[in-house]
Amino acid sequence: MPSNLKFSDDALALVHKIIKRYPEGKQKSALLPLLHLAQAEFGGWLSPEAMDYVASLLNILPVEVYEVATFYSMYNMKPVGKCVLEVCRTGPCWLMGAEDIVAYMEKKLNIKAGETTADGMFTLKTVECLAACGTAPVMQVGETYHENLTCEKVDSILNDYRANVKEPISHFAKKHIKG
Amino acid sequence: MGKKLLLQHINVPGIETYSVYREKGGYASVEKALKMKPDDVVEEVKKSGLRGRGGAGFPTGMKWSFIDKKTPNPHYLVCNADESEPGTFKDRYLMQKLPHALVEGMIVSSFALDAHTAYIYIRGELLYVYHILEKAIAEAYEAGWLGKNIQGSGFDLDLYVHPGAGAYICGEETGLIESLEGKRGNPRMKPPFPAIQGLWMCPTVVNNVETIAAVPHVLNMGGEEYAKIGVGKSTGTKLISACGHIKKPGVYEIDLGLPVQEFLYSDEYCGGIRNDKKFKAIVAGGSSVPILPAELFLTTAKGEPRLMSYESLSDGGFATGTMLGSGGFIVMDDSVSVVKNLYNFTRFYHHESCGQCSPCREGTGWMEKVLHKIIDGHGKMSDIDLLWDVQAKIEGRTICPLGDAAAWPVASAIRHFRKEFEELIQNQEKVKSVNYLQELIEA
Numbered sequence: 001m002p003s004n005l006k007f008s009d010d011a012l013a014l015v016h017k018i019i020k021r022y023p024e025g026k027q028k029s030a031l032l033p034l035l036h037l038a039q040a041e042f043g044g045w046l047s048p049e050a051m052d053y054v055a056s057l058l059n060i061l062p063v064e065v066y067e068v069a070t071f072y073s074m075y076n077m078k079p080v081g082k083c084v085l086e087v088c089r090t091g092p093c094w095l096m097g098a099e100d101i102v103a104y105m106e107k108k109l110n111i112k113a114g115e116t117t118a119d120g121m122f123t124l125k126t127v128e129c130l131a132a133c134g135t136a137p138v139m140q141v142g143e144t145y146h147e148n149l150t151c152e153k154v155d156s157i158l159n160d161y162r163a164n165v166k167e168p169i170s171h172f173a174k175k176h177i178k179g
Numbered sequence: 180m181g182k183k184l185l186l187q188h189i190n191v192p193g194i195e196t197y198s199v200y201r202e203k204g205g206y207a208s209v210e211k212a213l214k215m216k217p218d219d220v221v222e223e224v225k226k227s228g229l230r231g232r233g234g235a236g237f238p239t240g241m242k243w244s245f246i247d248k249k250t251p252n253p254h255y256l257v258c259n260a261d262e263s264e265p266g267t268f269k270d271r272y273l274m275q276k277l278p279h280a281l282v283e284g285m286i287v288s289s290f291a292l293d294a295h296t297a298y299i300y301i302r303g304e305l306l307y308v309y310h311i312l313e314k315a316i317a318e319a320y321e322a323g324w325l326g327k328n329i330q331g332s333g334f335d336l337d338l339y340v341h342p343g344a345g346a347y348i349c350g351e352e353t354g355l356i357e358s359l360e361g362k363r364g365n366p367r368m369k370p371p372f373p374a375i376q377g378l379w380m381c382p383t384v385v386n387n388v389e390t391i392a393a394v395p396h397v398l399n400m401g402g403e404e405y406a407k408i409g410v411g412k413s414t415g416t417k418l419i420s421a422c423g424h425i426k427k428p429g430v431y432e433i434d435l436g437l438p439v440q441e442f443l444y445s446d447e448y449c450g451g452i453r454n455d456k457k458f459k460a461i462v463a464g465g466s467s468v469p470i471l472p473a474e475l476f477l478t479t480a481k482g483e484p485r486l487m488s489y490e491s492l493s494d495g496g497f498a499t500g501t502m503l504g505s506g507g508f509i510v511m512d513d514s515v516s517v518v519k520n521l522y523n524f525t526r527f528y529h530h531e532s533c534g535q536c537s538p539c540r541e542g543t544g545w546m547e548k549v550l551h552k553i554i555d556g557h558g559k560m561s562d563i564d565l566l567w568d569v570q571a572k573i574e575g576r577t578i579c580p581l582g583d584a585a586a587w588p589v590a591s592a593i594r595h596f597r598k599e600f601e602e603l604i605q606n607q608e609k610v611k612s613v614n615y616l617q618e619l620i621e622a
Contacts, residue, residue, distance in 0.1 A: 021339040023296075026379055031361035032344050036303065058361075071363040071533075072344035074303045091265040091466050092422045092509055094523045128347065128527055129265040129466075130304055133507070134420060134428035143307040171306050172342075 005053045010178050011041050015057060027058050031068055033172075034058065035075055040170035040177060044084065045076035073127065074171060081116045081123040082168045083161045086140040087149075089126040092133035101137050102126060104151045108158070121162060142169035182408055184396040184416050185389070186432045189276050195311065197318035200279040206324055208395035212287045213332040220291035224394060226402030228414035233259055233350070233387030234465060234505040235580075236489050239394075243384060245374035246292055252381040254294040257359065258285060260301040260308075260388045261343055261350040265466035265527060266507025269418035270388035272430045274301070274308050277392070278315035282338065284391035286324060287398060289336050292384055296337050299388075300355050303344040312340045347531035351579045352385040353377075354533065365533050366579035389418055410436030413488035417503070423510035426450030437487045439463075440477055442508075449510065456512035460596075463492060464504020466524050467584030469591030470517065471501050497591065517596040518603055521588055522550040528585035539582040542573040546589055553603055556610035563600045567593055 007015060015034060022029040034054050035046060042050045051065040069075045076084070087093075087102050102113060105124055109117050116123040132138040135147035139157075146157055167174070193199040200206075212220050225240030246254060258281065262270040274281055281299065289297045301309050316338055319325045327335050341359055343349050349358045353367035356378050377383025393415060397405045406414045413435035419442070422428045427450040433442060443458070444451045452458045458473040478484060480499035485491050492503045511520065529543035546569050549562050570586040577583070593600065603610055 021298075021337075021341075023379065026360070028361035029341075029359060032303070032358065033342055035344065036306070036342060060361075064361075068361065068363055072303070072346050074345035089523075090527050091462075091520065091523050095423050095509070095511065095515065095520070127304075127345070128530055129263055131262045131268045131271045131302070133266050133268050133422035133509070134430065136422060136428075140304060143310075145307075171303065173306070173310075176310055 005042060005049050007037065007041055007053075008177070011037050014177055019058070028060050028064070030058060031060075031065065032072070035065070035069055035072075036170075036172040037177065039075060040172040040174060044080045044082070044168040044170060045078060076123075079116070080168075081121050082165050083121060083141055084123045084125055084169070086125045086127045086130075087113075088128070088130045088132070088136070088138045088140075090129040092129070093136040093138055096136035098137040101139075101149050101151070101154065105154060105158075108154070121165075122158070142171055143173045182416060182434055183432055185273065185277075185280065185392055185418060186430075195276060195278055195315070197279060197315070197322055200277075201322070205279055206283050206286075206322075208398040209283060209286050209290075209324060210330065211398055212290050213330055213334060217291050217293055220287065220398065223402040224291070224397055227397040227405040228402075228409075228412060229390065229393055229397055229405070230413070230489065231387055232389035232393070232417065232506070234264065234467070236503065239386065239390055242374065242386070243288075243292060245372065246384060247375045247382040248293075250382060253296065254292050255378045255381055255383040256285065256289045256292050256294040256297040257355065257378060257383060257385045258297070258299040258388055258391050259350060259352065259355055259385050260299050260305070261355060262305075262388070262505075263302055263347040263350050264505045264507055265524070266422060266462060266509040267420050267465050267505040268422075269420040269430050269506055271305060271308060272420070273388060273392060273418065274305075275311060278308075278312050279319070280392045280395070281312070281388055282315050282319050282324070284394045285338055286319075286329070286336060287394050288384075288386065288391055289338075290334055294384075295335050297339075298359060298378075299338070299340045300349070300359055301340060301342055302349070303342045306342055309340050309342050316340065346533075347527075348533045348579070348581060351581065354579065355385060356383065363533070365535050366581075368578055408434050410486060410488050411490055413490060413503075417487070417506055419487070419506040419508050421449050421508040421510070423508075424453055424456065424512040424515075425510045426453045433487055435486075435488045436491075439485045439487055439492075442487055443477075443510070449508075452510070452512050454512070456514060458510065459513040459515060460511045460517060462501075462507075462509040462511075462588070464502045465507035466509070466527065467580075467587060468502040468504040469497050469500075469587050470521075470595065471591070472595050475499055475595070476501075497587070498594070501591070516554075516603075517592050517599050518550065519554050521592045522547070522554050524588045525550055525585065528581065532581060532585070536577040536582065538573045538576045539585065542569050542582070543585045545569050546585070553600065554610070556603075556607040558600075558604040558607060560601070560604055562604070563593060563597065 055062040137149045230236040349364040354364040358364040373383040570589040574586040
């Protein structure tokens with residue numbers, strides 16, 4: 001399928017730098033980092049076109065990209081809001097009240113975990129252990145960890161994002177793609 | 180107070196930068212190693228008794244000595260920074276605050292292993308730490324500690340960071356290698372072990388972040404001196420990430436052999452149970468290790484005080500003991516339902532099973548379903564035996580240890596807290612009412 005998608009010049013420069021980290025003929029190793037870049041560049045999720053484009057950059061079959069993209073939980077296989085709120089639900093966070101935090105956010109945003117608000121601003125996602133159990137409960141948004149969450153803290157974080165976020169936030173932050 | 184090695188300089192302002200790290204004696208171990216023969220570096224690590232800090236506790240020097248030296252293929256060192264074991268957050272802390280400690284360890288370890296390319300595989304969620312490491316690596320190249328002919332020694336090394344993308348299974352070393360090759364993180368059958376055929380089928384050593392960061396200290400002190408810290412075969416210091424219902428959660432560096440009583444209750448470490456509640460149970464080495472009731476944790480079945488060491492924590496086997504594991508120390512007070520906590524852990528393993536082996540793929544799902552049925556007020560007494568049966572059929576029957584890791588929490592919860600399962604099942608009409616679980620525990 002011909003694709004109209006193309007990385008920015010900055011992202012392409014980074015792609016070439018990343019591919020060179022692996023021996024010749026082993027460029028497929030760059031797949032995971034490239035999919036992070038694709039998600040950052042193409043609206044926060046991996047469309048079939050985005051995956052086909054990454055396959056073409058690495059000279060591998062599209063199916064090799066699909067099978068990998070669907071295996072890892074950080075890749076979004078459908079469109080998401082500008083801010084993906086990834087709340088940890090595992091053991092230590094659960095002990096410290098993560099269930100209540102998720103329930104509070106569901107009520108406040110009027111969506112269930114896994115859904116996106118009607119205005120396209122927020123997607124609520126529950127995730128497994130984020131390795132921040134000492135500051136539980138925890139949520140990740142892009143590359144930022146919000147720790148020791150309380151309902152009041154959630155309120156101010158959401159207000160802040162609503163007021164200030166214009167472009168989608170990605171795990172591989174845009175500032176690291178530029179130059 | 181124990182000896183501080185890994186965290187000695189962690190609170191020095193600017194320690195994440197090359198200049199401050201170097202001022203504090205950083206990279207001295209590289210200078211020392213480059214004057215030695217690689218095999219002598221391996222020998223020092225063997226003498227130190229250093230054991231893998233990721234969870235399995237396998238002797239590091241021995242792992243290094245397995246690397247295939249006859250093959251013409253290049254050797255690789257891969258650092259396992261895929262820290263995902265629930266309760267464990269020590270590597271994140273170390274890398275974020277002391278990125279150069281890992282870079283220094285990677286250089287010395289690569290030299291010992293005759294590796295000229297090395298990778299740090301970091302879990303994707305920690306992309307912000309990925310950028311911190313990239314900066315430290317760039318500084319190390321600039322200062323001549325990486326690249327061609329390091330410090331005029333003739334030794335070449337390229338070091339790169341590689342991000343994962345959200346998969347617990349990639350913390351298993353062969354799953355990690357598959358992932359680093361750009362594939363799904365399905366663990367490989369062993370043998371061949373990675374030291375013979377690992378990354379791109381070349382000899383590869385995979386070591387945890389904390390293990391690699393300990394190597395410079397082994398070299399600076401000498402293996403024999405390092406081995407004097409600790410107790411028995413548990414040598415050196417260990418990072419413990421403490422969380423749950425304690426007054427002072429955080430990452431602590433202890434001398435192995437510290438009494439658990441002191442670690443849990445002293446103000447220097449956890450500071451005791453918060454809100455003056457009672458200490459009920461603990462998962463002492465990351466979610467995969469057996470849960471223990473308070474009394475069996477503090478004192479072994481033989482009545483001896485337990486120590487924070489590989490041997491003491493496993494004293495009594497799984498009947499009455501547990502494991503040091505990754506050092507993920509999850510403390511629970513008496514407000515916790517062990518069954519509900521188990522449901523949470525089991526859901527985690529079901530979510531994270533790669534799906535290759537039927538016992539794990541199907542078994543974790545069935546255990547999650549049965550546990551959900553019990554906490555939802557629809558359990559039968561026979562469900563407890565069913566759970567026991569399923570976990571026993573997973574353990575030891577899978578390619579990688581994720582199956583065991585899913586089975587052990589279930590087996591140990593039934594072994595030590597069977598009464599809690601029974602109470603939930605006997606009172607299921609009440610369980611359906613929202614607050615009953617809490618009432619039952621508090622009664």
